[in-house]
Amino acid sequence: MPAKSEGQPGKTILCGRLIDGTGRAPVDGAVVRLDAAGRITAVLTGAREVAAASASTGEVIDWSSYTVIPGLVDAHNHLGMNSGGDMLAMATEPDVRKVIRAAANARVDLESGITTLRVCGEKAQVDLEWRAAAADGLFFAPRLVVSGEFICPTSGHAAFYGANCDGPEEVRRGVRRQIAAGADFIKVMVSGGAQEAPPGPMDPEYTPDELRAAIDEAHRGHRRVAGHCFGGPGADVAIEAGIDSIEHGTHLTGEQLARMAAKGIGLVVTAGVFMVEAELPSPTPAERALTVGFRDRYPEVIAQAKRAGVPLAVGGDFLHGRLDLEVEMLVKGGLTPMEALLAATSSGAAALGLSKEIGSIVPGKQGDLVALGGDPLASWAALRDVRGVIQRGVPRA
Numbered sequence: 001m002p003a004k005s006e007g008q009p010g011k012t013i014l015c016g017r018l019i020d021g022t023g024r025a026p027v028d029g030a031v032v033r034l035d036a037a038g039r040i041t042a043v044l045t046g047a048r049e050v051a052a053a054s055a056s057t058g059e060v061i062d063w064s065s066y067t068v069i070p071g072l073v074d075a076h077n078h079l080g081m082n083s084g085g086d087m088l089a090m091a092t093e094p095d096v097r098k099v100i101r102a103a104a105n106a107r108v109d110l111e112s113g114i115t116t117l118r119v120c121g122e123k124a125q126v127d128l129e130w131r132a133a134a135a136d137g138l139f140f141a142p143r144l145v146v147s148g149e150f151i152c153p154t155s156g157h158a159a160f161y162g163a164n165c166d167g168p169e170e171v172r173r174g175v176r177r178q179i180a181a182g183a184d185f186i187k188v189m190v191s192g193g194a195q196e197a198p199p200g201p202m203d204p205e206y207t208p209d210e211l212r213a214a215i216d217e218a219h220r221g222h223r224r225v226a227g228h229c230f231g232g233p234g235a236d237v238a239i240e241a242g243i244d245s246i247e248h249g250t251h252l253t254g255e256q257l258a259r260m261a262a263k264g265i266g267l268v269v270t271a272g273v274f275m276v277e278a279e280l281p282s283p284t285p286a287e288r289a290l291t292v293g294f295r296d297r298y299p300e301v302i303a304q305a306k307r308a309g310v311p312l313a314v315g316g317d318f319l320h321g322r323l324d325l326e327v328e329m330l331v332k333g334g335l336t337p338m339e340a341l342l343a344a345t346s347s348g349a350a351a352l353g354l355s356k357e358i359g360s361i362v363p364g365k366q367g368d369l370v371a372l373g374g375d376p377l378a379s380w381a382a383l384r385d386v387r388g389v390i391q392r393g394v395p396r397a
């Protein structure tokens with residue numbers, strides 16, 4: 001393989017079993033080489049090459065008793081929120097406390113093997129500073145892809161947390177404000193929330209003209225658009241207008257999923273938060289019923305999405321470090337364990353537009369690797385048995 005980094009300090013990682021995230025079958029006894037900048041220079045699988053690399057004089061990381069997978073991609077989360085808390089209290093807490101909460105959540109995420117996380121809306125664009133701090137190494141966090149504030153109507157779901165924009169012109173200005181601040185993508189509220197009070201989960205948040213304006217303006221600014229949407233008529237407008245991904249999507253119909261597949265629109269599954277919260281004592285029986293309904297609807301919508309060919313990714317939403325639950329739900333919906341793992345790695349990278357950089361262990365990509373105590377293709381519980389995390393060539397856990 002390339003001699004480019006020879007003579008420079010790099011790393012040699014001995015892998016017991018390698019699942020490289022491309023979909024190819026696992027390989028036992030592989031070696032991954034990284035250059036000094038943390039990029040993958042070679043993946044060696046031949047017995048002679050592996051033996052030679054094992055005797056390497058550079059820095060050797062011995063993961064020879066572990067299964068090695070690409071760093072996980074959480075395609076939908078909010079570092080400033082966590083499951084089980086009082087959402088309104090968390091949403092309105094002082095910014096200083098929000099930063100501390102984010103740091104705690106980011107640690108849990110990174111130590112669980114999530115090396116890239118897409119932040120789907122934070123108050124006052126604090127996520128832009130988090131992204132910079134994480135890139136500088138000041139913040140112990142996954143690589144962050146951020147949207148700034150999400151775009152939502154004044155009376156909409158979680159309006160207290162987003163940029164309130166009413167009417168197509170304000171919506172355009174709101175999108176432009178996020179782009180001007182440096183947002184990587186735009187998050188827009190398409191349907192209501194997982195709550196009893198209106199707007200309910202199937203109610204459209206915006207008029208068709210407002211929603212079209214958000215998607216059009218984001219695309220004019222070369223940004224992808226992620227839409228919070230459980231289903232309903234808002235999904236039809238979003239799909240027709242060419243949104244890039246539907247987040248949650250529990251109540252999408254087979255027909256809507258077919259139209260998404262035809263346009264290459266992805267579905268980001270966020271099942272874990274409903275799986276966990278369905279077991280918690282909820283404030284009201286009606287809200288509990290809603291949560292259980294979202295959880296129980298997922299296997300069917302995942303099966304339909306797979307049949308239609310919709311690209312799938314996963315996100316914890318405000319549950320941290322539990323992508324094993326997403327994989328569990330994808331398998332319940334009929335994906336093979338390998339397909340489910342790809343949703344949490346290379347398909348997640350594709351959803352973020354980062355396929356060239358991350359998502360699989362191949363030469364040229366950034367060295368994001370996770371060592372597991374077991375094989376996640378045999379049991380997704382192995383994703384809870386993290387023995388090591390390397391992010392861009394740097395051991396982080």
Ligand SMILES: [Zn+2]
Binds near residue numbers: 076
């Ligand atoms: Zn969310």
